[in-house]
Amino acid sequence: MAIVVQKYGGSSVADVEKIRLVAERVARTRQEGKQVVVVVSAMGDTTDELLALARSVCENPSRRELDMLLTAGERISMALLSMALNALGVPAVSFTGSQSGIITNEAHTNARIVEVRPQRVFQALDEGKVVIVAGYQGVSRTREVTTLGRGGSDATAVALAAALGAEACEIYSDVDGVYSADPREVPGALRLDELSYEEMHALAESGARVLNAQAVEFARRAGVILHARQTFGSAAETRIGPADPWDRRVVGVASEGSLIGIRIERGAPGLVARLRELGVPTQELWVEGEGGASFLLSKERVVDWPAVVEDLRGRGASAEDGLGTVSVVGTGMDEDARMLERFLEIVGEQRPRRVTASRHRLSAWIPEEARSRLAVELHRAFLEEAAA
Amino acid sequence: MAIVVQKYGGSSVADVEKIRLVAERVARTRQEGKQVVVVVSAMGDTTDELLALARSVCENPSRRELDMLLTAGERISMALLSMALNALGVPAVSFTGSQSGIITNEAHTNARIVEVRPQRVFQALDEGKVVIVAGYQGVSRTREVTTLGRGGSDATAVALAAALGAEACEIYSDVDGVYSADPREVPGALRLDELSYEEMHALAESGARVLNAQAVEFARRAGVILHARQTFGSAAETRIGPADPWDRRVVGVASEGSLIGIRIERGAPGLVARLRELGVPTQELWVEGEGGASFLLSKERVVDWPAVVEDLRGRGASAEDGLGTVSVVGTGMDEDARMLERFLEIVGEQRPRRVTASRHRLSAWIPEEARSRLAVELHRAFLEEAAA
Numbered sequence: 001m002a003i004v005v006q007k008y009g010g011s012s013v014a015d016v017e018k019i020r021l022v023a024e025r026v027a028r029t030r031q032e033g034k035q036v037v038v039v040v041s042a043m044g045d046t047t048d049e050l051l052a053l054a055r056s057v058c059e060n061p062s063r064r065e066l067d068m069l070l071t072a073g074e075r076i077s078m079a080l081l082s083m084a085l086n087a088l089g090v091p092a093v094s095f096t097g098s099q100s101g102i103i104t105n106e107a108h109t110n111a112r113i114v115e116v117r118p119q120r121v122f123q124a125l126d127e128g129k130v131v132i133v134a135g136y137q138g139v140s141r142t143r144e145v146t147t148l149g150r151g152g153s154d155a156t157a158v159a160l161a162a163a164l165g166a167e168a169c170e171i172y173s174d175v176d177g178v179y180s181a182d183p184r185e186v187p188g189a190l191r192l193d194e195l196s197y198e199e200m201h202a203l204a205e206s207g208a209r210v211l212n213a214q215a216v217e218f219a220r221r222a223g224v225i226l227h228a229r230q231t232f233g234s235a236a237e238t239r240i241g242p243a244d245p246w247d248r249r250v251v252g253v254a255s256e257g258s259l260i261g262i263r264i265e266r267g268a269p270g271l272v273a274r275l276r277e278l279g280v281p282t283q284e285l286w287v288e289g290e291g292g293a294s295f296l297l298s299k300e301r302v303v304d305w306p307a308v309v310e311d312l313r314g315r316g317a318s319a320e321d322g323l324g325t326v327s328v329v330g331t332g333m334d335e336d337a338r339m340l341e342r343f344l345e346i347v348g349e350q351r352p353r354r355v356t357a358s359r360h361r362l363s364a365w366i367p368e369e370a371r372s373r374l375a376v377e378l379h380r381a382f383l384e385e386a387a388a
Numbered sequence: 389m390a391i392v393v394q395k396y397g398g399s400s401v402a403d404v405e406k407i408r409l410v411a412e413r414v415a416r417t418r419q420e421g422k423q424v425v426v427v428v429s430a431m432g433d434t435t436d437e438l439l440a441l442a443r444s445v446c447e448n449p450s451r452r453e454l455d456m457l458l459t460a461g462e463r464i465s466m467a468l469l470s471m472a473l474n475a476l477g478v479p480a481v482s483f484t485g486s487q488s489g490i491i492t493n494e495a496h497t498n499a500r501i502v503e504v505r506p507q508r509v510f511q512a513l514d515e516g517k518v519v520i521v522a523g524y525q526g527v528s529r530t531r532e533v534t535t536l537g538r539g540g541s542d543a544t545a546v547a548l549a550a551a552l553g554a555e556a557c558e559i560y561s562d563v564d565g566v567y568s569a570d571p572r573e574v575p576g577a578l579r580l581d582e583l584s585y586e587e588m589h590a591l592a593e594s595g596a597r598v599l600n601a602q603a604v605e606f607a608r609r610a611g612v613i614l615h616a617r618q619t620f621g622s623a624a625e626t627r628i629g630p631a632d633p634w635d636r637r638v639v640g641v642a643s644e645g646s647l648i649g650i651r652i653e654r655g656a657p658g659l660v661a662r663l664r665e666l667g668v669p670t671q672e673l674w675v676e677g678e679g680g681a682s683f684l685l686s687k688e689r690v691v692d693w694p695a696v697v698e699d700l701r702g703r704g705a706s707a708e709d710g711l712g713t714v715s716v717v718g719t720g721m722d723e724d725a726r727m728l729e730r731f732l733e734i735v736g737e738q739r740p741r742r743v744t745a746s747r748h749r750l751s752a753w754i755p756e757e758a759r760s761r762l763a764v765e766l767h768r769a770f771l772e773e774a775a776a
């Protein structure tokens with residue numbers, strides 16, 4: 001029997017009524033003759049509320065204890081969803097990250113899945129049950145509870161889909177797919193019918209929140225096709241799969257805020273080693289001539305960023321708060337000099353701290369407050385005018 | 389170094405401010421040169437709130453999923469307490485029931501601890517850390533998450549104290565010890581300085597909530613001395629330890645409500661087997677002539693009591709709602725016929741369904757609404773007038 005993995009985000013299970021509606025949708029999928037594995041996030045804003053509680057107890061809570069605290073959120077939503085399915089007469093069982101065999105490294109609050117041992121999930125499916133799995137969490141080889149960082153439930157879903165040999169991995173949220181920009185920021189944003197893994201990864205890395213970057217990377221490596229869909233409402237979707245190798249196009253604009261620019265004049269190797277010790281993600285760290293380095297630290301991804309900044313300042317680094325990025329994403333972005341030229345024309349007025357061009361992205365570090373306006377302008381120039 | 393186990397109930401960790409105060413108390417105990425293991429309950433009414441959520445999703449939630457849900461509560465409080473200790477500069481680490489090696493049987497929602505494997509707790513103590521353990525929860529040998537029923541955190545504390553060879557087991561709550569009756573019900577109630585295990589067990593079985601009956605039984609078998617104390621306020625305590633074998637006395641009055649009387653005319657062996665299957669505690673089940681049986685079902689202890697009652701009715705049992713019990717507790721209660729006579733005089737007007745006399749207790753099944761008035765009268769007759 002074909003296995004389908006469905007992931008429901010926090011807004012899809014925000015209250016008891018929504019949990020019931022999700023249960024009905026899961027029940028329908030099962031009636032279509034599929035074995036269903038459901039990955040759930042914590043209800044609504046639970047994770048943020050627990051984080052606020054932690055901060056009120058302790059200015060710099062330890063990451064290990066944060067993980068212990070935050071994983072309570074999915075435990076609540078998964079048990080309630082399992083009960084709601086049982087109330088519909090559908091046999092269901094919930095498993096924690098540990099029970100479903102989500103093994104991670106030791107990097108508390110930003111752990112990476114290193115292995116999936118889905119024996120209990122297979123066994124429960126064989127018994128005819130719907131399996132509910134707590135998203136966002138796993139267990140390390142030393143049996144410590146870990147979490148996967150923002151959007152980590154997507155990574156859980158994809159890793160499970162790969163390990164189970166699932167036919168499809170469906171990611172449900174409150175929007176009906178991936179858009180060419182955040183519609184709240186850019187009124188002209190359009191839904192995309194399909195994206196390549198690389199394009200989706202570049203969008204996620206650039207601040208688009210609909211899918212987690214690590215999850216997209218897993219899906220690409222395992223060849224799992226992703227379907228981004230709306231939980232309640234539209235039947236439309238965005239399909240994310242392998243690229244057409246001859247494609248050359250612009251698919252969207254993304255922006256990100258709440259960033260701190262960290263810069264060190266000398267001592268890049270020491271900085272990199274320290275960042276690894278601190279468990280700070282170092283994607284897009286730039287090492288410059290004379291042994292200097294710089295990178296962006298996300299306040300959202302690094303929960304204890306004040307302590308990290310203090311630590312790095314003690315090592316001679318400078319920190320510039322209030323930064324953001326704005327990016328144009330597509331395929332073949334670095335092959336057409338006219339695109340980079342147009343990009344520089346638009347972002348240039350903000351005197352960007354750095355501009356990068358790669359196959360899937362043109363990106364600039366800019367002051368946070370210019371982010372939305374630049375996103376609108378870039379979308380108009382690269383997607384609306386180009387299409388017209 | 390001497391190990392002390394301290395257990396803090398839900399009211400002691402009801403909010404962030406109280407969690408901070410508990411952290412300070414724990415820190416002081418550590419400064420006195422003790423190794424401290426702290427067992428915590430869920431914050432305030434968290435467990436009841438989660439139960440209400442479950443009921444709003446599903447009329448008869450499965451016990452396995454209830455356990456998954458409810459154990460989220462202690463996870464939150466223990467992580468917050470650990471953070472609060474860290475904020476005071478005290479190294480601390482929190483462990484779930486599973487991580488601390490609390491192994492239980494498979495009886496979801498009313499599991500019994502069958503073994504404690506405290507290796508990780510010992511190791512963390514050796515590293516100089518305060519260990520925070522989630523009360524009320526454990527893990528079965530098939531790696532299922534279980535809970536220990538109402539007051540189960542006490543059982544966690546005692547089982548750990550025994551396994552760790554602790555010098556003391558201190559049970560903190562919002563009252564400064566065990567009283568001769570519930571002071572909210574009986575204005576003349578007095579605090580007791582010391583009680584025997586058997587007396588405390590009889591009080592707990594009779595409805596006194598300050599200590600869990602299973603925990604007292606564990607303490608007796610392991611020879612762990614219990615100290616019931618107030619978290620904030622009084623320095624008084626009740627000490628619970630071995631009995632003076634020559635004692636003969638009355639120590640208190642207890643009452644319980646929310647009980648359903650179950651009665652079957654024939655087929656007691658089938659009923660008993662079914663109760664075991666349902667995981668319903670059968671203390672004080674009475675088998676009567678001709679193969680009939682009766683017992684009291686507590687709506688508070690059996691979370692899914694409506695389903696259990698329906699099941700038993702299907703087997704020919706009758707159910708009488710609205711019952712309670714009232715009991716006089718002490719040592720040598722069945723050795724003096726005048727005591728039983730006086731007891732019957734007082735409860736007789738309510739035409740009790742059953743009266744029992746044992747070494748540590750005189751007890752009667754009565755209509756729930758008579759419970760408080762009878763407790764006051766019994767306390768006056770057996771404790772106030774006798775002392776005068």
